[in-house]
Amino acid sequence: MAIHLVDGEIPEEYMQYVGRKVSFIAGGVALLLILLIYSISVGAVQIPAGEVVQTIVSGTMERINALLPVDLPVWESVSHKWDIIIWNIRLPQALTAIVAGIGLAVAGVAMQSILRNPLGSPFTLGISNAAAFGAAFSVIVLGAGTMHSSGADAIIIDNPYIVTIAAFIFSLLATGVILAISRIRGTSPEVMVLAGVALGSLFTAGTMFLQYFADDVQLAAVVFWTFGDAGRADWSELLLITAITVIATVYFFFNRWNYNAIDAGDETAKGLGVKVEQVRLVGMLIASLVTAIIIAFLGVIGFVGLVCPHMVRRLIGDDHRYLIPGSCLAGGVLLLASDTAARLMLAPHILPVAILTAFMGAPVFIYLLLRGYRR
Amino acid sequence: MILEVGGVAFSYRSKNVLDDIEFDLKRNEVLSILGPNGVGKTTLLKCMNAILKPREGSILVEDEDVLKLDQMEIARKIGYVPQRCETGRLTAFDAILLGRRPHIRWNISERDLKIVDSVIKRLELGSLSLRYIDEMSGGELQKVSIARALVQEPRILLLDEPTSSLDLKNQIEILGIIRDVVRGHEVSAVMTMHDLNLALRYSDKFIFLRDGTIFATGGREVVTPETIRDVYGIPAVVERYNGFPIVIPLEEDNS
Known part of the structure; x- marks a missing residue:
């Protein structure tokens, strides 16, 4: 071999x-x-942390028993009084926040490396603007959004699926245009x-154009849609978002060495094969996809993809x-704590x-910026 | 022969940059590619590990044509040290460990760590190993870059102007490291150089490029006032100091 290994040791300090x-x-x-348990235990009704854990564990076992031909021990003594609050409301919302946070942050970290730009995030490529335009388009042009108030102040968009699909299609369209441009001009x-x-x-201009001609109800629906909300997804939507996020995260982690190499410069990376x-x-395609699916279901959630990697x-x-x-x-x-x-509040x-x-x-990020790197 | 380059031609947008490049190199030899700016020195270097694809020709490393190999397989045979290396919040150890990329499947092994450790010891980088490369000087960074190429366990080391942007002490140190590594291991080095005197001191073979082709090639004897005049367009004399040839460029008027 080219390099003599006689004096090579496993370096202790490293x-x-x-x-x-x-x-x-x-x-x-x-x-x-810990945050997950805390988040589920607090709210309009306080649930003791211990009972949160018990309800989740026993509920999970019951569901596994129902799905698979196995016979996990079921916790008979656990009360079922929190089942509806936890399983129908708080757990899906908390998990949605976590999964969306993971998906946006992992897309951000990949974009920053791929684009060799610290401001890289899924939003740099205009994906969220495209999604917002899609939502505005579906509400104002396709008429998916005659909103009405029900109950205290809950706002319901008549046909949320059309909004979601339109937002997703326009996000993909933005991705497609950038892919086409990179095909012609190279992926610099x-x-x-x-x-x-x-x-x-x-897309921002397009949204403004549509909004200018919208009536006040439509305008409210469009603005409301853009506020990203983790409470919007139900279990089946959560499952879809989770599947895409898991695939994306595994793909990005699999490429971790390649991103390190690209950080060292394109030529170094090419020299490393x-x-x-x-x-x-x-x-870029995968980061766009995971962002598009999250934004389409939950609305625009900024900041996470840009800043979490930098933190x-x-x-x-x-x-x-x-x-x-x-x-x-x-x-x-970050997203679960915010949620x-x-x-x-x-x-x-x-x-x-x-x-x-x-x-x-x-505030956390500015503190980290001011403090500089820790040795 | 560890390296045989045959009939390599490269064009960029139908403009011929390199034509009919042919040379070879033995084990434990250092070759310097010389010539004026823009003559295609770096292009030739990049063709040799297929970062740029030559239009025709072959590049045999130990009798295997690298142009027929996959980029990752080439990286196991040829280490490349570009002129500039970007930095990040990475320790020198991690930056060097990156050189194991062509050998890593999923995760690093003990052997990878040991190779990095031995190269660090070899280049006396021990005190730098856990420092961050974004806090390093140009000379330190260049050593890290060379170490990274060495842990690839290459047969050939390609270096693009390894001494540009270094001070005098670091220039001597870096070239000394390259020479020692080449003599001590089963590798050869090809580097592009601007400084003729440093090239003369640290290389065994020379290639002068002019107009995209090889104008002269051989040992120290090819570095003559005539060659320098024809290639760089300025008059020069070659003197000897302690048996070493020294190139002294002259101003046009003096000729």
């Missing part, structure tokens, strides 16, 4: 350094679990970012082996989570 990153991620998992980060900014402006153009193109970079560095799982956790924690705060009124993500995240 293993300790890596160990610290692993414990950071383990800490993140613990924090997320500059071309992608500038094309994304141009598309974003175009990375097919840079292909990694860039596929990564984690400041804490454990740019190595994607740890940055990707770290960003996922940060996204999940919990949004539910509690003006109780019994519930704010959409999108209003709070920036409120919760920006």
Whole structure:
């Protein structure tokens, strides 16, 4: 072999350094679990944390028993009084917040590497503007959104599926245009970012155009749709979002070495055998897809995709082996914490989570920026 | 021969950049590619590990044509040190570990860590190993880049102007490292150079490019005032100091 290995050892100090990153991620998992239980236990009705855990565990076992030919022990002593609140309302909403946070953050971390741009996020490519335009289009042109108030102040869009589908189609359209441009001009980060900014402006202008001609009810429906809300998804929608997010996260994690290589420069990466153009193109497509599906179902949720990766970079560095799982956790924690705060703040009124993500995240992020990197 | 380049031609948008490039290199030799700016030195280097695809020709590394291999297989044979390397919040150890990319399937093994450790010791980078590369000087960064190429366990090391943007001490240190690594291991190095004197001191073979083709190639004897005049368009004298040839460029008027 070319390199003599006689004096190569497992470097002790480096293993300790890596160990610290692993414990950071383990800490993140613990924090997320604690936050999940807390989030479910608080609200209009307080549920003791112990009973939250019992209800979730026994409910899960019952559902597994019903689905699969297995016979897990069922906790007979657990009361069923919280079943409806937990299983129908709070658990799906909390899980939606976590999954959406993970999906947006992982798309952001991939975009930042692929586009070699710290401002890279799913939004850089104009996807959220396209989704908002799709929603506006469906409400104003297709008439999906004659809203009416029912009950206290719950606003219902008549045909949420048309809005979702329109938002998704326009997100994909934006992705398709950028893919087409990269096919012609090559997948250079500059071309992608500038094309994304141009598309974003175009769709924003389109939305404004439609809004100008909308009546006040339609206008309210469009504005209401753009407030991303984790409470919008039911179990089957959550399942779909989760499936896409899991696939995307696995794909991005599988490419962690390639992103590290691209961070070192395109030429270095190519010298290391990375097919840079292909990694860039596929990564962009998957990041767009996961963003599009989340936004289509929940509405626009900004900030998470841009800032969570940067928070984690400041804490454990740019190595994607740890940055990707770290960003996922940060996204999940930030969105769940924001969602919990949004539910509690003006109780019994519930704010959409999108209003709070920036409120919760920006101060933390500015603090991290000011503090600089920790050694 | 560890490297045989035959009839390589490269064009960019139907403009011929390189034509009929042919040379070979033995084990444990350092080759310098010389010539004026824009003559295609870097292009030739990039053709050699197929970052750029030559229009025709072959590049045999240990009798295997790398142009027929997949990019990842090439990366196991040829290490590439570009002129510029981007930095990030990554320790030197992690940055060097990246050189194992062509060998890694899913995760790093103990062997990968040991190879990185031995290269770090070899290049005396021990004290830098856990420093972040975005806090490093140009010389330190260049050593990290070379270390990264070395842990690829390559047969050939390609270096694009390894001394540009380095101070005098670092220039000597980096070229010394390259020479020692090449002599001590079963690798050869091809580098593009601007400084003729450094090239003369640290290389065994030379290629002068002019108009996209090889104008002269061979050992130190090809570095003559005539060649320099024809390739760079300025007069020069070649003196000897302690047996080493030294190129002294002259101003046009003095000729």
